[in-house]
Structures are given as structure tokens and as C-alpha cells.
Amino acid sequence: MLENNAENKAVFSRIGKRWRESIDKVKEYDVREDEQAIDTEFIPSFLFSLEYQKAQELKRRLLEKYKGVLLEEAIQGERLKTGEGSCYHIENQEKININIINPEKAKEKILSNLKLIYGIGRATEYFLKKEGYRTIEDLRQHPRFGLESIRFLQTINDNRSEVINWIGRWFPKSHPLMLCASGLWKKEDFIILDIETMGFFSRPIILLGVAQVSANHISTHQYFLENIKEEVAALRGFLSHINKNNVFLTFNGRTFDIPYIEERLAYYRMKGELGNPHFDILHFSRRAWRKELPNCRLTTLEKYLFGIEREDDVPSALVPEFYETYLRSKNIGPLIPIIEHNQQDLITLANIFSRLHKEWQ
DNA sequence: TCGTGATCCGCACCGTGTAC
């Protein structure tokens, strides 16, 4: 037994070492004191050349416009100081009107879907409803489905997070019932999240944006890295908004933002629990509007739903290059649209969430 | 009561498309 433990320990130690080594290969992102270029593995061919040229023109314009301007002069914020360094913290508040289904109505709607009970499909639900079983509560006395119904009723009363998993077992994550389940939380519980990074994997995060909605306002907090050394402080700032009662609201965050942040936390060996329930607006939006739209990018949705057309948008593939230009030139110009659009993304996400609730009620 | 066929349900797989 002891021998096995020692063996296991050695195996885990080897795996851990290899894992650290694979991440540490990204040495080019360690901050260099000289002005050497930083290899971002940026691939221009990823973009249409017209889009690329437009972005280069934008960059030139911004470099000219912000020559000699300090970050604090262009974007109001303050330095967030933590025990592990500092980063630039930008806070804003805007009026917003977010309407989502209330908890009572959400519960009522969920309980009227008998297909949440194992063994009930479309046909069985039809016949059960014909027999007078309108809700899962009605099924409590049913000889076959009673036990499972009681179990679900306990879940919906005691454990909202588990309801999400339960619905996810029988319905796609983009299903209107899943959106309806988000109404089990108060709008103050939602953490809207969007990050800007230096690449797809194992690259530093350069901007962490978090937003929270209150009665009729949205507060946005952005943690920006003036240099890559500040990533730990930015992560610390982000974590200060999260508690176990929060629910994440993201655009493709299930695949990108959350795993990315988790990977960065692991890299710095920081503790942070991000297993909160998660509603990914991308999948709901696709289900709702993909037939009307050429694609479901956030900017496309913004234009279609709210008539907002962004000026000076930096394609996400070019964000690393823009940031790299800032690091080399110490000119904050290329950062400005990145920071502004990140903030706009957070607000748009909240608005799309509200619109989806309106459309699917 | 038993056997048979129909129906329903759950699940797995595949290819395609799409987002960051």
C-alpha cells in the first residue's frame, strides 16, 4: 500500500512537472526589460486582407492621435494595488433596463415541462397532459413517475444549480427552458464576463472585464495590464467580484473565457472557484437568430438587435498585435478601442440577455 | 397469461458549422 502511494506520488509529480514545462514553454511572454519584439504567433492570413489593411490604418491613426498621451488622461481609472502587484482598474456605471423572467414564473414554466422526468418524451407528455397531469407537481402521485417527480421538486426548491444540470441532461444548452432557468436567480447575481487575450491558449490575458447589473444600472469593472507582469493583480481584481452565489453570463465563455481564466489561475497557482452556473449567450443567440443573420458574432447581433454599428473595431485576431505595438512604442493609442469595445461587449451582453428573455417568454 | 409487434425513449456516433 505504502509502496503504491509512493509510486502514485512519483507519477503525479512527473505529470505535474511535464504540465508545468508545457506551459512554461511560453517564455516569450515573460516580460523582457529590453525593447525586443514579443512573438505573438500572430497570423495575418487568418483575416481577409481588406480587414487587415483597415486595422493597420486604424492603428496608424491611433498612434498619431495618442502620441504622448498617458493612459490616465485617455481613460479614467486608478491603479489597483494588491499584495502581488498592481494593474489599471477602470470603473464605469451606465443606465440600463434589463428585464428577465422572475423566479416564480420561471419555476412555473419549468414545472410545466413533464419531459424533464426520466421516461417521459413527447408522446408520453401529450397523453399525461390529456389525462390531467399539467405539471410535475401533479405527477407526485403517479405510480410510475411519482418518485422522480418528487426528486425534481426537491431539487428545484433546494438546489438551483442542480436544476441547470438536470435540464442539461434532457435539453440542449441553448434551449429556451435553460434560459428560463436563469430566471431562478436575481439579476444582481449575474456576473457578466469578457476577456481580451494575447492568443487562444497559454498566453496572458491583457484585459479582464466584469459587469454586474443592479436595479437600473450596469457597473463595469475592467482590469487592464499595462505590462504582462500585472496579470496576477488583474486576476485578483476579477476574483474579488466572484462568490458562490454568482452566475456567469458570457459570450462563448463556456468554451473560451472561463477555461482560459482557469488555466491562467492554475499557471500562477492561484485559488479560484469558477464552477458557478453558467449561461452562454452565444448558444441562445444562435438558436434565436441564426436564420436571420449571416453569423452570430457579437458585433453582428449588436447591429441587428440594437442598430449599433461600431467604429474602429479591432478584429480579435489582431488584439495581440495591437497590444504588442503598445508595449513596444509605449503609445496607448492601439489600446483605446480594445478597452472601449470590451466595455461595450459587457453592456451588449446584458442587453441581448434581456432581449432573449423578452423573445422567449 | 403469454407472445408478438409497434412505439417510444435514451444514447451514441458522425459530419458540419461556428465561436473565441
Added chain:
DNA sequence: GTACACGGTGCGGATCACGA
């Protein structure tokens, strides 16, 4: 690179209806 949705397909098991 990765994960997910979606539509299609097919398989196996459970359940039900029906006739003998």
C-alpha cells in the same frame, strides 16, 4: 485548438396494445 450545437441516423431496451 477546442468545445459545443445541430441534424441525421441507427441501435437496443422498456413499455404498451392487442390477439390468441
